Amino acid sequence: MSTIVLKRTGQKMPLVGFGLWKVTKSSCADTVYEAIKAGYRLFDGAGDYGNEKEAGEGVRRAIQKGLVKREDLFITSKLWNTFHARDHVKSITKKQLELWGIDYFDLFLVHFPIALQYVDPAHRYPPEWFDDDGKVRLQNTPMQETWGAMEELVDEGHAKNIGLSNCSGALILDVLRYARIEPQVLQVELHPYLNQNALVNLAKTLGVAITAYSSFGPQGYVELSMDKGAPSLMNVNAVIKISQKHEKTPAQVLLRWATQRGIAVVPKSNDVKRLQENLQCDSFDLDQDEIESISALNIDLRLNNPAEIDPRLAIFA
């Protein structure tokens, strides 16, 4: 399995992992178990996905049946916006570890550089974006405080690696000014409609590994009616032509476009056949002109933008 070596710890992060957002809660344990059986070793979860307990059940079953050991897996989770205050970072991470039934995360990411007012998990979990009255309530916790608490997670063994998600260049550079433990991974929306070339170049220069999310672009947003009417990347001529030439599926071509450049991917599928197909995206190479023709599809189409929830959340402005 191809991996990326993380700079600080030397830990190997699989280049292809499994994304847990929108994985149906009732079938999540089975899906995770099947994914491990198919060969997945990285799982990309988050408190916000509401299926950490079920994902953990799938992991436990695979370990009990002898398919893998805990140390063979790379489990990622994320800190939700309502837990950015120093004390809340530690308490929620412990709760998330309990839900998963594990005692450390391989990678823990700040999900968004957005601090929202604390919500007691006993009251509502996951807390999501809106308060009980439907309002978005900001909280004045600076990233420096949150990052300091993330570093303590590493000190105390709750996370082996820490990183950022949904951050742009200026914020990454700022975190590096005060970080005692540098972010190891940056996870961002990245697909041919949003190729993020400048951010990829910056991360590579800094030695921060990149994970692309929503590799299939609009596909992952159709079920949420958030695809903005963009044509499916799987039906675009350039992608179809390349997939026919290599006798691969359009999904495999879209994933290879990222992994061949050292960008990790975490495709999600509720379907066992498709999740196997996605994992097998590494067995061929695209020509340079094929990579470029896919990159040329860029239209800076961002599908996951909190500014559409509330204009005060315009983190990509």
Ligand SMILES: NC(=O)c1ccc[n+]([C@@H]2O[C@H](COP(=O)([O-])OP(=O)(O)OC[C@H]3O[C@@H](n4cnc5c(N)ncnc54)[C@H](OP(=O)(O)O)[C@@H]3O)[C@@H](O)[C@H]2O)c1
């Ligand atoms: N950090 C963040 O803020 C953030 C935000 C978004 C996502 N993520 C992470 O990235 C992961 C992936 O992103 P995503 O969930 O937006 O979507 P995605 O993986 O780009 O696309 C998923 C969609 O593609 C379909 N699909 C999967 N494999 C396919 C194949 N081989 N052929 C045809 N269709 C296929 C799935 O349908 P079926 O399920 O029916 O197969 C689903 O509709 C998430 O699960 C999450 O872990 C992180």
